[in-house]
Amino acid sequence: MKILGLHASNRTNELIEQQRPTMIANRTKNFRTGSLLFATACALLSTGCNKKESSNEIVIGEYGSLTGATATFGQSTKKGIEMAVDAINQSGGVLGKKLRIVIEDDQGKPDEAQTVVTKLINKDGVVAILGEIASSNSLAAAPVCQGSRIPMVSPGSTNPKVTAQGDYIFRVCFIDPFQGLVMAKFAANTLKLKKVAILRDIKSDYSVGLADFFKANFSKLGGTIATDISYSQGDKDFTAQLTAIKAQNPDGVFVPGYYTEVGLIARQARKLGITVPLMGGDGWDSSKLWEIGGEALNGCYYSNHYSVDDPNLILQKFVKDYKAKYGSTGDSLPDAMAALGYDAALVLADAMKRAGSSRPDSVRAALAQTKGFMGVTGNTTLDSNRNAVKPAVVLEVKVDEKGNGRNVFKETVAP
Amino acid sequence: MQTFFQQLINGLSLGSIYALVALGYTMVYGVLRLINFAHGDVYMLGAYFGYYAARILHPYRVVPWIDTLAVMVASMVACGLTALLIERLAYRPVRHASRLTMLIIAIGVSLLLESLGQIVFGADPKFFPQLIPEKTWRWHGVIFTNQEMVVILVAFILMVLLNLFVYRTRTGKAMRAVSFNLDAAKLMGINTDRIISLTFVIGSSLAAAGGVLVSINIPGIDPLMGVMTGLKAFVAAVLGGIGNIFGAVLGGLILGMAEVMVAGYGSSTYRDAIAFLILIAILLFKPAGILGKGQVEKV
Numbered sequence: 001m002k003i004l005g006l007h008a009s010n011r012t013n014e015l016i017e018q019q020r021p022t023m024i025a026n027r028t029k030n031f032r033t034g035s036l037l038f039a040t041a042c043a044l045l046s047t048g049c050n051k052k053e054s055s056n057e058i059v060i061g062e063y064g065s066l067t068g069a070t071a072t073f074g075q076s077t078k079k080g081i082e083m084a085v086d087a088i089n090q091s092g093g094v095l096g097k098k099l100r101i102v103i104e105d106d107q108g109k110p111d112e113a114q115t116v117v118t119k120l121i122n123k124d125g126v127v128a129i130l131g132e133i134a135s136s137n138s139l140a141a142a143p144v145c146q147g148s149r150i151p152m153v154s155p156g157s158t159n160p161k162v163t164a165q166g167d168y169i170f171r172v173c174f175i176d177p178f179q180g181l182v183m184a185k186f187a188a189n190t191l192k193l194k195k196v197a198i199l200r201d202i203k204s205d206y207s208v209g210l211a212d213f214f215k216a217n218f219s220k221l222g223g224t225i226a227t228d229i230s231y232s233q234g235d236k237d238f239t240a241q242l243t244a245i246k247a248q249n250p251d252g253v254f255v256p257g258y259y260t261e262v263g264l265i266a267r268q269a270r271k272l273g274i275t276v277p278l279m280g281g282d283g284w285d286s287s288k289l290w291e292i293g294g295e296a297l298n299g300c301y302y303s304n305h306y307s308v309d310d311p312n313l314i315l316q317k318f319v320k321d322y323k324a325k326y327g328s329t330g331d332s333l334p335d336a337m338a339a340l341g342y343d344a345a346l347v348l349a350d351a352m353k354r355a356g357s358s359r360p361d362s363v364r365a366a367l368a369q370t371k372g373f374m375g376v377t378g379n380t381t382l383d384s385n386r387n388a389v390k391p392a393v394v395l396e397v398k399v400d401e402k403g404n405g406r407n408v409f410k411e412t413v414a415p
Numbered sequence: 416m417q418t419f420f421q422q423l424i425n426g427l428s429l430g431s432i433y434a435l436v437a438l439g440y441t442m443v444y445g446v447l448r449l450i451n452f453a454h455g456d457v458y459m460l461g462a463y464f465g466y467y468a469a470r471i472l473h474p475y476r477v478v479p480w481i482d483t484l485a486v487m488v489a490s491m492v493a494c495g496l497t498a499l500l501i502e503r504l505a506y507r508p509v510r511h512a513s514r515l516t517m518l519i520i521a522i523g524v525s526l527l528l529e530s531l532g533q534i535v536f537g538a539d540p541k542f543f544p545q546l547i548p549e550k551t552w553r554w555h556g557v558i559f560t561n562q563e564m565v566v567i568l569v570a571f572i573l574m575v576l577l578n579l580f581v582y583r584t585r586t587g588k589a590m591r592a593v594s595f596n597l598d599a600a601k602l603m604g605i606n607t608d609r610i611i612s613l614t615f616v617i618g619s620s621l622a623a624a625g626g627v628l629v630s631i632n633i634p635g636i637d638p639l640m641g642v643m644t645g646l647k648a649f650v651a652a653v654l655g656g657i658g659n660i661f662g663a664v665l666g667g668l669i670l671g672m673a674e675v676m677v678a679g680y681g682s683s684t685y686r687d688a689i690a691f692l693i694l695i696a697i698l699l700f701k702p703a704g705i706l707g708k709g710q711v712e713k714v
């Protein structure tokens with residue numbers, strides 16, 4: 001069979017040469033039309049902004065990954081937020097107005113997150129924004145919120161850089177320096193591990209941050225890091241990295257990734273004969289993890305924001321309501337993202353009530369004053385860096401041969 | 416040493432998938448001089464057709480091997496029909512236009528399949544049912560699974576069958592004739608339209624087989640899984656010498672090995688980068704690919 005000769009590429013060049021003059025002419029024309037369109041868009045956008053505070057409802061935006069590789073994060077948060085908004089509206093709303101939530105899907109992609117948040121602010125005229133879970137997506141959208149002076153409350157992004165984007169960015173969860181410490185302590189003191197390998201997702205701000213904090217803390221506690229290697233979100237074959245890890249013979253492997261990849265990693269690790277525990281962070285928290293990883297996940301541990309086994313009354317009521325509302329859809333137990341979504345919406349509503357206004361700047365000031373708010377995931381107090389200081393729990397994963405999983409509470413660590 | 420042999424197995428199982436997908440690129444290129452960019456997405460469709468076939472067949476399951484074969488055949492037939500449709504609707508109308516037009520259409524079809532996949536199948540990853548219960552074997556500390564062995568074995572059986580078809584049958588001969596000279600083949604009484612359609616069907620059913628085989632081994636499928644695999648398989652086809660069936664197999668295996676060795680011994684961050692660097696290096700010294708013959712096209 002033959003090979004494509006030089007002939008074709010010459011012809012292509014000729015074609016391009018012939019078209020060049022018209023292309024230039026078109027470009028000038030396009031530029032003119034483009035600037036006209038841009039001006040119109042600006043005009044439209046500025047009128048869009050004036051829609052705020054007009055009717056007897058307060059519009060809040062939410063962006064999340066309703067589809068994509070981290071889809072259960074977005075879906076769970078959405079359920080939690082909707083439950084909170086329903087509860088608030090049933091008890092009379094905020095400042096005599098009903099809350100209305102506008103939800104956008106960012107497909108779990110940072111650039112999409114930026115686009116949909118811009119749309120929420122400019123087109124829907126929201127006064128505040130809830131979202132995201134994945135830190136890379138929150139980091140992409142935070143500058144938009146900060147630039148438009150719209151407060152953003154992230155339910156579950158744990159990377160420290162998220163709230164460092166500006167004074168309008170808040171979160172209702174702990175941050176990774178703490179989560180890394182919790183898992184390092186658990187590995188060194190509870191599991192008595194000496195030598196741990198790290199397998200991090202190089203494409204995710206969350207995973208890279210958490211791996212670094214784990215590494216620093218575990219070394220400080222006297223452990224050694226056998227090897228520190230990486231994969232990229234979206235990879236499916238991890239056998240090369242896992243074979244390299246196996247050669248180092250570690251007592252445990254720290255995999256601070258998201259559930260889709262972690263499930264496959266667990267499967268492939270067990271297949272290659274790695275029997276030591278795998279450990280991770282709150283990015284594991286999804287029922288999809290059990291489905292993808294199956295029995296390979298038995299004897300693995302991760303840190304999380306809350307455990308459904310906690311006897312706390314507020315939490316147990318939330319679990320009961322959640323079951324009643326979503327149990328029929330096969331989603332009987334709320335995961336941490338649902339609980340954090342619920343809390344994030346309540347913290348925001350509470351700030352509006354205390355501010356006595358839904359103006360973004362007043363809400364921002366009130367949010368910064370949040371102190372001792374009792375929610376599902378515990379007592380929320382925001383520090384001067386707009387991060388919540390909260391305890392973390394460590395959970396053990398147990399999955400049966402049918403892929404039905406549950407998390408068993410191991411210990412709780414206070415900050 | 417044990418680690419090295421384990422990495423060889425890992426590379427072989429990854430490489431045989433690239434090889435299987437690369438065959439489709441190479442066949443279509445050989446016959447039409449078209450780089451069918453939608454091929455990677457046909458591979459994705461293959462995985463999804465397999466997923467649905469496995470779910471439909473679930474109540475009637477007999478023996479793992481027969482189930483797997485049934486799912487694979489169902490997916491190959493479905494993908495073959497899809498390819499027939501794509502060729503008829505998208506490629507045939509522009510067959511006599513410039514090559515650039517066809518290439519752009521191929522990219523368009525690729526994007527269309529990806530977007531349709533996200534709408535129809537949903538953008539979140541799905542779990543592919545375990546058709547073959549996993550068993551592992553050890554040999555001097557090197558671990559094999561039955562799933563990996565099935566992947567490698569089936570891939571090679573399909574490649575041998577393809578080779579027999581192209582070099583030992585009348586239709587295969589016609590296919591080679593079309594690849595040498597379309598007009599001359601037509602003058603010799605070959606129904607070239609049929610041969611070209613057949614090429615698409617065969618290439619796409621191989622990609623479908625690849626999709627099902629990968630999903631047996633790595634059970635997470637999503638609508639964008641074909642993007643990177645398609646690109647890598649294309650690289651494999653070029654590496655081996657595009658238009659050459661053995662070249663595609665060799666290219667696939669080299670690329671799979673290179674990736675695994677880079678990730679296992681070097682830095683996994685540069686896994687893809689180094690794989691592509693190898694491609695550039697080989698093409699610098701052997702522009703026609705490893706097994707490709709540099710031919711001067713007669714004018």
